Amino acid sequence: MNKFRTIKIALLFSFLVIITSVVLLVLTVGPPSSSTLNGLKFDGEVLVKQIEEYKRINREYPKTLAQGGISNSESRYGGWRYTLENDSNTYFLSIGKYENDLFVLYWNSETGDWYLDS
Numbered sequence: 001m002n003k004f005r006t007i008k009i010a011l012l013f014s015f016l017v018i019i020t021s022v023v024l025l026v027l028t029v030g031p032p033s034s035s036t037l038n039g040l041k042f043d044g045e046v047l048v049k050q051i052e053e054y055k056r057i058n059r060e061y062p063k064t065l066a067q068g069g070i071s072n073s074e075s076r077y078g079g080w081r082y083t084l085e086n087d088s089n090t091y092f093l094s095i096g097k098y099e100n101d102l103f104v105l106y107w108n109s110e111t112g113d114w115y116l117d118s
Contacts, residue, residue, distance in 0.1 A: 031103040031118040032077075032096075041114055043073055044093050044107055047080055051091065051109075061091050061109075077101050 054068040055061050062068030065082045072079045083092045094106035103118035
């Protein structure tokens with residue numbers, strides 16, 4: 001009977017450790033704070049200005065950031081993704097991935113605004 005009780009306590013302790021780990025993981029891996037988002041937007045706006053300057057000079061958006069001579073800064077959420085739409089008049093900048101970061105922050109050149117999908 002005493003051996004059974006020891007096993008039961010060990011299993012309960014293991015269960016509590018697992019639950020605590022899951023709770024901590026959920027609390028630490030989530031969409032970034034508003035100050036982090038503001039920092040990401042600031043970095044993205046630097047790219048937006050460079051893309052718009054390229055268009056002002058060349059009368060079209062670059063096909064890629066590299067073509068525009070624009071360096072892509074890295075963050076803990078990876079690098080910025082640049083997508084030029086088929087009409088070549090609209091582009092999107094985005095950072096973050098649902099699978100890893102639980103959010104995507106993106107810029108839409110057509111609306112001139114930031115959007116957060118989380």
